[in-house]
Amino acid sequence: xxxxxxxxxxxxxxxxxxxxxxxxxxxxxxxxxxxxxxxxxxxxxxxxxxxxxxxxxxxxxxxxxxxxxxxxxxxxxxxxxxxxxxxxxxxxxxxxxxxxxxxxxxxxxxxxxxxxxxxxxxxxxxxxxxxxxxxxxxxxxxxxxxxxxxxxxxxxxxxxxxxxxxxxxxxxxxxxxxxxxxxxxxxxxxxxxxxxxxxxxxxxxxxxxxxxxxxxxxxxxxxxxxxxxxxxxxxxxxxxxxxxxxxxxxxxxxxxxxxxxxxxxxxxxxxxxxxxxxxxxxxxxxxxxxxxxxxxxxxxxxxxxxxxxxxxxxxxxxxxxxxxxxxxxxxxxxxxxxxxxxxxxxxxxxxxxxxxxxxxxxxxxxxxxxxxxxxxxxxxxxxxxxxxxx
Amino acid sequence: xxxxxxxxxxxxxxxxxxxxxxxxxxxxxxxxxxxxxxxxxxxxxxxxxxxxxxxxxxxxxxxxxxxxxxxxxxxxxxxxxxxxxxxxxxxxxxxxxxxxxxxxxxxxxxxxxxxxxxxxxxxxxxxxxxxxxxxxxxxxxxxxxxxxxxxxxxxxxxxxxxxxxxxxxxxxxxxxxxxxxxxxxxxxxxxxxxxxxxxxxxxxxxxxxxxxxxxxxxxxxxxxxxxxxxxxxxxxxxxxxxxxxxxxxxxxxxxxxxxxxxxxxxxxxxxxxxxxxxxxxxxxxxxxxxxxxxxxxxxxxxxxxxxxxxxxxxxxxxxxxxxxxxxxxxxxxxxxxxxxxxxxxxxxxxxxxxxxxxxxxxxxxxxxxxxxxxxxxxxxxxxxxxxxxx
Numbered sequence: 001x002x003x004x005x006x007x008x009x010x011x012x013x014x015x016x017x018x019x020x021x022x023x024x025x026x027x028x029x030x031x032x033x034x035x036x037x038x039x040x041x042x043x044x045x046x047x048x049x050x051x052x053x054x055x056x057x058x059x060x061x062x063x064x065x066x067x068x069x070x071x072x073x074x075x076x077x078x079x080x081x082x083x084x085x086x087x088x089x090x091x092x093x094x095x096x097x098x099x100x101x102x103x104x105x106x107x108x109x110x111x112x113x114x115x116x117x118x119x120x121x122x123x124x125x126x127x128x129x130x131x132x133x134x135x136x137x138x139x140x141x142x143x144x145x146x147x148x149x150x151x152x153x154x155x156x157x158x159x160x161x162x163x164x165x166x167x168x169x170x171x172x173x174x175x176x177x178x179x180x181x182x183x184x185x186x187x188x189x190x191x192x193x194x195x196x197x198x199x200x201x202x203x204x205x206x207x208x209x210x211x212x213x214x215x216x217x218x219x220x221x222x223x224x225x226x227x228x229x230x231x232x233x234x235x236x237x238x239x240x241x242x243x244x245x246x247x248x249x250x251x252x253x254x255x256x257x258x259x260x261x262x263x264x265x266x267x268x269x270x271x272x273x274x275x276x277x278x279x280x281x282x283x284x285x286x287x288x289x290x291x292x293x294x295x296x297x298x299x300x301x302x303x304x305x306x307x308x309x310x311x312x313x314x315x316x317x318x319x320x321x322x323x324x325x326x327x328x329x330x331x332x333x334x335x336x337x338x339x340x341x342x343x344x345x346x347x348x349x350x351x352x353x354x355x356x357x358x359x360x361x362x363x364x365x366x367x368x369x370x371x372x373x374x375x376x377x378x379x380x381x382x383x384x385x386x387x388x389x390x
Numbered sequence: 391x392x393x394x395x396x397x398x399x400x401x402x403x404x405x406x407x408x409x410x411x412x413x414x415x416x417x418x419x420x421x422x423x424x425x426x427x428x429x430x431x432x433x434x435x436x437x438x439x440x441x442x443x444x445x446x447x448x449x450x451x452x453x454x455x456x457x458x459x460x461x462x463x464x465x466x467x468x469x470x471x472x473x474x475x476x477x478x479x480x481x482x483x484x485x486x487x488x489x490x491x492x493x494x495x496x497x498x499x500x501x502x503x504x505x506x507x508x509x510x511x512x513x514x515x516x517x518x519x520x521x522x523x524x525x526x527x528x529x530x531x532x533x534x535x536x537x538x539x540x541x542x543x544x545x546x547x548x549x550x551x552x553x554x555x556x557x558x559x560x561x562x563x564x565x566x567x568x569x570x571x572x573x574x575x576x577x578x579x580x581x582x583x584x585x586x587x588x589x590x591x592x593x594x595x596x597x598x599x600x601x602x603x604x605x606x607x608x609x610x611x612x613x614x615x616x617x618x619x620x621x622x623x624x625x626x627x628x629x630x631x632x633x634x635x636x637x638x639x640x641x642x643x644x645x646x647x648x649x650x651x652x653x654x655x656x657x658x659x660x661x662x663x664x665x666x667x668x669x670x671x672x673x674x675x676x677x678x679x680x681x682x683x684x685x686x687x688x689x690x691x692x693x694x695x696x697x698x699x700x701x702x703x704x705x706x707x708x709x710x711x712x713x714x715x716x717x718x719x720x721x722x723x724x725x726x727x728x729x730x731x732x733x734x735x736x737x738x739x740x741x742x743x744x745x746x747x748x749x750x751x752x753x754x755x756x757x758x759x760x761x762x763x764x765x766x767x768x769x770x771x772x773x774x775x776x777x778x779x780x
Contacts, residue, residue: 030496030499030500030501031603031604031612032499032612032614048485049485050483050484050485051484052444052445052483052484052485053482053483053484053485054442054444054483055442090487092443092482092483092485092487093440093442093443093444093482093483094440094441094442094443095438095439095440095442095443095482095487096490097480097482097485097487097488097490098487098488098490098494098501100486100487100488100500100501101500102501103496103501104488104494104501106420106493109420109422110420110490110491111420111488111490111492111493111494111501127529127538129531132528132529132538134526134527134528135526135527136524136525136526136527137524137525137526137527137574137580138522138524139517139522141519148517148522160658160659163553184527190527213421214421222421222422224422268550269550
């Protein structure tokens with residue numbers, strides 16, 4: 001009994017010691033907000049003042065009940081979390097809402113709270129003491145859609161100063177429910193390239209993000225995946241709901257890219273207008289879009305990346321028709337998956353095995369311990385970008 | 391009686407006709423979201439599915455109760471709203487949260503829902519068929535804070551093509567609880583300049599936004615205005631709570647601007663490095679910062695703008711010391727206010743009267759029908775920018 005009490009006191013002391021001593025506000029918090037806090041063992045404590053609510057929960061992957069204190073403040077400490085970036089929500093009497101203490105990130109078809117769980121000893125997506133490029137928000141008129149569109153263009157360090165240099169271009173797409181902002185706000189793609197270029201691991205390049213889901217001709221409706229759209233509470237592809245219907249997905253954006261975006265980039269920026277200076281990659285449905293666009297236009301692209309990609313089977317079959325020709329034409333075919341998502345759905349692993357069997361040169365990349373999530377895709381980009389334009 | 395009944399039927403018929411026929415999803419909604427909807431008479435209908443909630447309200451200036459339908463969907467139609475951009479929130483069982491259907495905007499010290507109420511016949515902040523500049527996200531190292539900082543740089547149309555042109559610079563600051571993003575996401579400053587430049591009403595210029603609140607030396611704490619910080623539920627300066635304590639506000643950012651930001655801009659961009667090519671303006675506490683910085687360094691700035699500014703009285707007194715010298719040195723001193731905020735607190739009007747009396751040349755601008763809010767500041771910028779660099 002005495003021993004149990006002592007242990008209990010020690011445990012409690014340790015617990016409070018950790019809260020007081022080694023937990024830190026998440027880097028994704030609004031400035032000045034103390035919660036959520038990440039502990040050194042990667043447990044996370046959430047808080048919300050809600051004296052009048054009947055039930056408050058937090059959804060971070062799973063749903064956890066919060067407990068109400070005498071002061072009307074609800075709180076819970078979650079077990080250690082996987083490193084990287086995760087969307088999360090609070091659930092107040094059944095309504096899934098953002099945590100007022102968090103920055104928001106457009107993902108899952110809505111603005112979502114997000115939390116960065118720090119990865120010890122890893123700084124390839126941090127703001128380091130290296131030269132930094134710019135991320136430019138650029139408007140261009142699309143003849144295909146008849147509307148002004150926005151894209152983001154990363155220009156590498158020294159772009160403005162080195163007036164004679166011309167650069168290859170990586171076109172990079174987000175997944176369903178995300179947009180052209182995601183690769184920078186969630187993906188930290190600019191920092192990944194800054195750090196790779198500073199270490200001379202990647203060639204200086206332009207990187208363009210766009211939003212394939214907003215590429216709509218007059219009368220075309222935006223793609224809403226059944227059970228996965230805004231308000232569905234789903235976590236995007238990989239979440240619940242009936243199987244998706246991709247319909248005509250990809251066709252209009254391919255036209256926009258070839259007719260509007262690439263010509264704009266190559267006339268506005270000092271881009272090298274050659275197929276061996278063009279790469280395209282995307283995550284999830286952005287990977288599907290990448291296959292649809294590049295495999296139909298191999299005369300325009302020499303580098304292809306699918307990061308946890310959706311697989312448009314009919315288009316992918318074309319790869320196998322003439323392996324020797326494909327190997328000669330495509331300088332890098334890269335496919336990646338997180339091991340956690342691989343264990344749930346090994347379709348990328350199966351593609352790797354089929355490509356291997358058919359003698360198609362490619363890179364198969366696995367991100368250890370991660371699911372269908374941004375750390376998988378940061379790692380994909382960090383492995384893919386150094387292989388480009390060699 | 392008969393007449394009253396007839397009027398009532400007509401009014402109701404009109405009302406329902408409008409709901410069905412002429413309401414539109416707000417332009418600030420997440421793509422694909424039908425609610426909130428703005429009616430042609432500027433009433434606004436909000437909806438939220440919350441079957442388990444006891445009470446749901448919407449706060450848009452005032453707080454309005456929503457009514458629960460049999461399907462668990464709560465809704466309310468608000469009376470006609472003032473045109474322009476407004477922050478708003480849903481209140482679910484007492485917790486003020488963002489509407490999952492809305493884009494979010496960093497303001498009031500948190501990510502907030504926002505709704506754009508369209509202004510008929512006004513397109514100076516719309517995406518028009520004109521040449522568009524770029525908005526560049528740029529990192530720079532601050533010797534004053536010892537940290538990397540971010541700012542945004544608007545480069546006017548043709549900046550990259552006209553390699554020999556050099557440009558004057560407008561430094562533009564946000565208010566309390568906002569940051570360097572606000573002037574673009576809420577203020578549409580890039581579109582205002584695109585349109586003014588296309589109409590040859592404003593000279594092509596660079597425009598730089600930064601975040602004075604994050605300029606902290608090691609050990610300095612961020613400014614949290616009592617009763618107005620994150621979670622206070624206030625609407626920023628002008629809201630409730632005890633009087634603010636501005637303390638040492640402004641001093642560190644002035645150092646950052648003079649030591650780090652301006653030298654970076656003038657060495658990285660093709661800026662004209664002269665006082666008559668430098669303007670500084672800001673809204674609310676950004677206006678206060680502008681007075682603190684420019685009035686202490688009139689050798690560095692020739693154009694000064696305070697948009698609903700906070701007034702640092704001691705610093706402003708210096709203007710009156712030598713009106714003739716001030717009139718000679720300062721090319722434009724601009725102060726603006728919304729008539730609704732003026733009626734609540736006429737401090738800017740009083741400043742105008744005092745300047746007038748002292749013979750200080752200045753522009754006094756009133757935004758009709760608006761409060762301490764973004765439409766006031768869009769109008770300020772639209773009036774101020776054409777006066778610059780003449």
